[in-house]
Amino acid sequence: MSVSWPAPSTCAAAGALLAAAWLLCFRLFPAVARPRRRAMKTGAQLPPGSFGWPVVGETLDFVSCAYSPRPEAFVDKRRLRYGSAVFRSHLFGSATVVTADAEVNRFVLQSDARSFVPWYPRSLTELMGKSSILVINGSLQRRVHGLVGAFFKSPQLKAQVTADMQRRLAPALAAWREQGPGARLRIQDHAKTIVFQILVRALIGLEAGPEMQQLKQQFQEFIVGLMSLPIKLPGTRLYRSLQAKKRMARVVQRIIQEKRRRRALDGGGAPRDAIDVLMGDGSEELTDELISDNMIDFMIPAEDSVPVLITLAVKFLSECPLALQQLEEENMQLKMRKTDLGETLQWTDYMSLSFTQHVITETLRIGNIISGIMRKAVRDVEVKGHLIPKGWRVFMYFRSVHLDDMLYEDPCKFNPWRWKEKDMSTSSFTPFGGGQRLCPGLDLARLEASIFLHHLVTSFRWVAEEDHIVNFPTVRLKGGMPIRVTAKD
């Protein structure tokens, strides 16, 4: 799951201001302690590295690299300097072990809350609330993850999402066609509108309409506060976002109460959305507050990660005509086959398009929508001869692994064909994380991207305008990826 926050200004002054805000936000002032000379009985030692400057540590370099077109430069420089893909640093106010080592990442991802717990900036935890799946641990996290994961993977939900997506795309495609040849549209905006409506229906059962519109407005107000100063006074960004979340929670709780009333009358029937699934569990731990908080948090990938995946795919395809051509051929063949048979497309049809899936996999690898994940060690942990002391953060930097030339030939090149031979289920490919917190929405994300791409490439040709990827604080296309579309005959 990823988060969005306000588009950062590109000018240096605003960048510096933001960096300062970040530092404050991450409670910069705690210990500037030098690393203790520690070694475990087993011989494990602190990884090589430096804590950088007093107070700020190495955060400014991290942030300035993050704003550049090569955010991985921060890690690459140190990797070269220390001869190790695991090094220590001091980031956002905390002693941190940074790892670009796939095996170490795998170990941390597989570990449970006895060794590592999730760690997020304070503004984020304030907004997500104590019962968010992103911060809860142990049996409660496993229960919520298991329930929603099974629902998100279910053929029923995939069929519903496919039908919904086709229903929502049809008027959008017709409107683009009506605008005539060369109509200009920003893929990112359209992807956001469509994906949000579909996932929100899957989560809380709300149909498109004025209430959905209001919810989306509140959601946008909420999401900009996820990375803000952790000050809750009236007028502050965080305060306004918390107010927006309260208003959204009222809408979701009203839906929950309505569902409870109906369940009391007729038993409720088969679950139609994620609320039904969590309510149906009957556990006292799954309170209305927990359900509504999580439903709102689950909307983050609907507004952010999935639309960005679609937008990045369109960008990379626009820059690789051969891949676009092959994708188009594969999708046209499917469309013609289904038309001849007089059948509508099912979710299994989309997921069986092997080249389309390779395009999505390669987009995830090179796009790095979630560049990394942080955890906090709750005890001293030893991995591959490295000591991660209790209380330290571990920053698993997936981006550097995905762009490692020892693991991927010509790693910065968009090459979907590489996945013909390559195994996706390795620790060197973790766009959806791994272990107990492996993204439960990964199939849905792939399915929605496949459907969007299918309808775009089978209905239109396009010419892309120049746009570039911004990687920080979240990945997105600066101009929303404008393209000029012309309907196919």
Ligand code: HEM
């Ligand atoms: C391109 C799209 C997506 C990407 C790149 C993505 C990425 C990730 C990653 C890396 C994690 C692991 C976080 C961690 O280990 O702390 C995660 C967790 C999660 N994702 Fe996704 N995600 C995407 C789409 C979705 C969708 C569509 C949903 C569902 C609506 C979803 C729901 C979740 C949830 C609930 C978790 C938390 C799981 C837990 O902590 O037990 N994600 N996602």
